[in-house]
Amino acid sequence: MSNWPNQATVDATVVSGNPEQSITSEILTIDPALIAEARRSTRVDVAQTGFNPALGRLPTIETQGYSLNTVLDFVPSWTARRIPMKCIGLTLPDGMEFMPPKLDSTTSDGTQLRKIAPPKPETSEPVDPDKPRKATRIKPPADALSLQDRLFYLLQPPLESWLAGQELIMPFEPFAYQYEGIAWLFASQAALLADEMGLGKTMQTITAIRLLLRSGQAKRIVLICPKPLIPNWQREFKTWAEELPVVTVEGNGPRRRMLWTMPGIPVLLANYELMARDIAEIPDDEQPKFDLLVLDEAQRIKNRDSRTAEVARSIRRRRSWALTGTPIENRPEELGALFEFMEVIPKAASPDLRQLSKLARKYILRRTKDLVMKDMPPRIDRDAELELTDAQELAYRTAEKEGVVQLNDLGDSITVQHVFELVLRLKQITNYDPLTGESAKLERLMADMEEIAASGGKAILFSQWTKTIDWLEPHLKEFNPLIYHGGVPTKQREPILARFKAEPDKHILLMSYGTGAVGLNLQFAGYVFLYDRWWNPAIEDQAINRAHRIGVKNPVIVTRFICKNTIEERIDRVLREKRELFQAILGDGDNENVTLSMNASEIFGLFDLKARHKDGSKSIGPKSVKAVSDAA
Amino acid sequence: MSGAAKTDPLRLGFMETMEVEGRGHIGGLLITNQNGRPLEFQCTTPVKPNRTQEILFGETLRPWLLGELIGCTLLDRVAIKPSLIVTSNLHLLELRNHTHIPVACTNDARTKIAEQGGTLRIGGNILRFHEAHGVDAELLSKQKHLLPDSADLAEPLERVREALAETIKTVFAR
Numbered sequence: 069m070s071n072w073p074n075q076a077t078v079d080a081t082v083v084s085g086n087p088e089q090s091i092t093s094e095i096l097t098i099d100p101a102l103i104a105e106a107r108r109s110t111r112v113d114v115a116q117t118g119f120n121p122a123l124g125r126l127p128t129i130e131t132q133g134y135s136l137n138t139v140l141d142f143v144p145s146w147t148a149r150r151i152p153m154k155c156i157g158l159t160l161p162d163g164m165e166f167m168p169p170k171l172d173s174t175t176s177d178g179t180q181l182r183k184i185a186p187p188k189p190e191t192s193e194p195v196d197p198d199k200p201r202k203a204t205r206i207k208p209p210a211d212a213l214s215l216q217d218r219l220f221y222l223l224q225p226p227l228e229s230w231l232a233g234q235e236l237i238m239p240f241e242p243f244a245y246q247y248e249g250i251a252w253l254f255a256s257q258a259a260l261l262a263d264e265m266g267l268g269k270t271m272q273t274i275t276a277i278r279l280l281l282r283s284g285q286a287k288r289i290v291l292i293c294p295k296p297l298i299p300n301w302q303r304e305f306k307t308w309a310e311e312l313p314v315v316t317v318e319g320n321g322p323r324r325r326m327l328w329t330m331p332g333i334p335v336l337l338a339n340y341e342l343m344a345r346d347i348a349e350i351p352d353d354e355q356p357k358f359d360l361l362v363l364d365e366a367q368r369i370k371n372r373d374s375r376t377a378e379v380a381r382s383i384r385r386r387r388s389w390a391l392t393g394t395p396i397e398n399r400p401e402e403l404g405a406l407f408e409f410m411e412v413i414p415k416a417a418s419p420d421l422r423q424l425s426k427l428a429r430k431y432i433l434r435r436t437k438d439l440v441m442k443d444m445p446p447r448i449d450r451d452a453e454l455e456l457t458d459a460q461e462l463a464y465r466t467a468e469k470e471g472v473v474q475l476n477d478l479g480d481s482i483t484v485q486h487v488f489e490l491v492l493r494l495k496q497i498t499n500y501d502p503l504t505g506e507s508a509k510l511e512r513l514m515a516d517m518e519e520i521a522a523s524g525g526k527a528i529l530f531s532q533w534t535k536t537i538d539w540l541e542p543h544l545k546e547f548n549p550l551i552y553h554g555g556v557p558t559k560q561r562e563p564i565l566a567r568f569k570a571e572p573d574k575h576i577l578l579m580s581y582g583t584g585a586v587g588l589n590l591q592f593a594g595y596v597f598l599y600d601r602w603w604n605p606a607i608e609d610q611a612i613n614r615a616h617r618i619g620v621k622n623p624v625i626v627t628r629f630i631c632k633n634t635i636e637e638r639i640d641r642v643l644r645e646k647r648e649l650f651q652a653i654l655g656d657g658d659n660e661n662v663t664l665s666m667n668a669s670e671i672f673g674l675f676d677l678k679a680r681h682k683d684g685s686k687s688i689g690p691k692s693v694k695a696v697s698d699a700a
Numbered sequence: 701m702s703g704a705a706k707t708d709p710l711r712l713g714f715m716e717t718m719e720v721e722g723r724g725h726i727g728g729l730l731i732t733n734q735n736g737r738p739l740e741f742q743c744t745t746p747v748k749p750n751r752t753q754e755i756l757f758g759e760t761l762r763p764w765l766l767g768e769l770i771g772c773t774l775l776d777r778v779a780i781k782p783s784l785i786v787t788s789n790l791h792l793l794e795l796r797n798h799t800h801i802p803v804a805c806t807n808d809a810r811t812k813i814a815e816q817g818g819t820l821r822i823g824g825n826i827l828r829f830h831e832a833h834g835v836d837a838e839l840l841s842k843q844k845h846l847l848p849d850s851a852d853l854a855e856p857l858e859r860v861r862e863a864l865a866e867t868i869k870t871v872f873a874r
Contacts, residue, residue, distance in 0.1 A: 150769060151748075155744055156742070156744075157740070157741070158740070159739075160739055208866075215871060218866055218870065219866060219867070223859050223863055224737075225855070229850070229852070229855070230736075232850070
């Protein structure tokens, strides 16, 4: 029989070391009815084993106390704090803000503004995501070391989107290689753009200048070019960057000095002669400082000791660009002069061929037409080998014989100048016989011109001598010739070119190499005649490329007049021998312009002469064509 | 004499992040004008979450790290505040919860994602906005005319990535 208590009392006194923390006891009272009911329902009959009294004893309850203010230290503490980080910042220059375009196309003085961009369609085509987009990115130059400098270039937008009518209106879409050239120039402190003539060095330079000004990289730029090219640059600036204020250095001394030193002129245009004269006269403390100095036809400073080269190097500037289609005309050392101007070699340094080649890869950008203008109509060269007329033959042989005798008589006092004079005299006779006026070249020219004029074509003729050009003019009356040479005043030259382009009956333009060989755009002429040969094929190429350049739609036929068995043939062969000599410097495949003009010993050699030494002289005489040929 | 009131020019922000092996993430923000010409650039030093953060943040780790932590820092730092922030990283849309400036994600146009609610087409890009801020698409569509039709909003992001790569190469690789 179980022995359940009637009332159970639980002492829940907390036992702890600190009596003050004890809590009072609590009495739990259980309803007796519930106990009785429990007894009834749990009654169990058990055998009398003696254990039952033990079962009736109340269990002993032990208690354990806990302090409620104990810190739970097994949970790691953590709050979502910000992780510290630093920032690297770059604020880009805001750049020169151009005037917003005027709504009215008439200026305050009533002049009608010229629209240089084609009108934009009302709704331009959205970008086709499938169409690969052309993007020429500006790469940081190799010599930009700081992160800020490198990021500046990396963060610029692709040239195509920068130029495509958003902020900088372009009258024509540049070619891909031109975009590359612009990007390269833009990022270069020192650059020699040596693209072959006709590939658009002018346009690339103007656009790069425009971007420099636009991005705040430059505020004051000076461009030096040969005097005859000033109008050409003015015109090109107007075409490619109409909004740029271009000021030409001209006028009297005080005015020119004011222009040189006046701040706030973004682009200053000057010729080499004025540069050499004016800069030298400005005191040191008033010397102008430019953000960029550009030398066009930079071969003008190939002689590093010349006054022009010295003055060009003395101009204070941050960037130095040189432009030339013929970085080497005569000797590889000429490149050294250009590199010295660009300040990439020490003063008066003479890098060897290996060093020049290394520098060229870094600082020269040169593309040839063969490389970039695969779709350009070809230039067809043909050498017209002509027999002298009888009168010319007689005059030529007589002059040669007498000339050589005279040279021999000079003995040790002979100089290259003496030989040179004889060469010139003989070359003039191959152009026409001064006594009779007979000319094999003229006969051939007339025949060709009749065909050209009949088809409405236009031709450019180059000669070394203004005298020859003046002599030709009356003979070519039926083709309405125009004359463009050094004897024509500068101001009259531009209208002559405009007439030649605009008037259909003007079929031939007679030009001298010196005046017409560089910088002019005459790609509407499909024929070029080289009436006589220049000393340097690079100059001839420059002349030919007046017509064979970007924009040309038809092949350009180049005719070189060479009179057989004459000095012309000999000169031609000597020059051809030298074409391959310096290809290593400017790279393979560049066989157009890496040519050398003739040096003194080669001019002596034309008559089998040798430059005189102390050990005496040798007998001389005209060298046969066969001998020259065999030697070649 | 005061001039006529001038409309605020549209400034665009382009934000990208990049993981630097073993060093965490860095972020860059490029501010341009409406034609994409750069005005300001900021980038962060690398930020690496610890193991606890990785466990406790779970799936929200990247939005927190990239959007809130890096994004907010960059946005606080730039002096020129953009009118719109463009990114190609969906996690960066989280930034929108911490700024009043609309944040848009460029979908890869080549996937031809159909234009739908909460998206906006500009040029060749379809922009996606934070789902809790669908009104951003409407707001931006009113300013759409300020951008050229030929605008490619994905292109500047490529510049930011290149700049970040250059920064890693130049600064953090030392």
